[in-house]
Amino acid sequence: MTKAEIARIVHERVGLTKKESAEIVESVLDVIRDSLERGENVKVSGFGHFMVREKHARRGRNPKTGTDITIEPRSVVTFRASPLLKDKLAEATE
Template sequence: MTFLPLESGPSRAPLTEAEIAEEPFTLTKAELAEMLFERVGLNKREAKDMVETFFDEIRGALERGESVKLSGFGNFQLRDKPQRPGRNPKTGEEIPISARRVVTFHASQKLKNQIEGETA
């Protein structure tokens, strides 16, 4: 199953197979809202608000330190990375890379199976 941008979408023409293989597919919030408008029948304001609310909820949960599970799709989790040694590539000088918190995504088994089914 390959998802291509809407043919009637204002921002770009559908990608060719060669373009799909060459560059990553980027889907903007505006394009998601346009899909909701065209496929679900929401008005443009409702579609835009729904997309914004969806991402706000995920962002808010992550900011509170919670994991987010999208059933059948995957999990967003926070991971604390400790401080570690690094190196300035220009000078070779050793510099510390500070501890930080990162967001990770793990695809669900269902999503993995669907993707593997396409390539098999």
């Protein structure tokens, strides 16, 4: 699903204009993105939890050449679905 599809659904369900719906979707994603950039976790009740994790430097191997390399430390975002979302997904696949 794309941002445009989400905006279209917001437009259909809420009745805002397409432009307003797109702005709202973009605004919500900006808030989430900005929070994650600051290292803050984002919890959306009933949906899930976006968490910023710090990965330490580690040894790796270049798959092309086979030479050993050091993978630099970095921040990554992980997502953990809420139990409510997991239950809904399980029901949908039954």
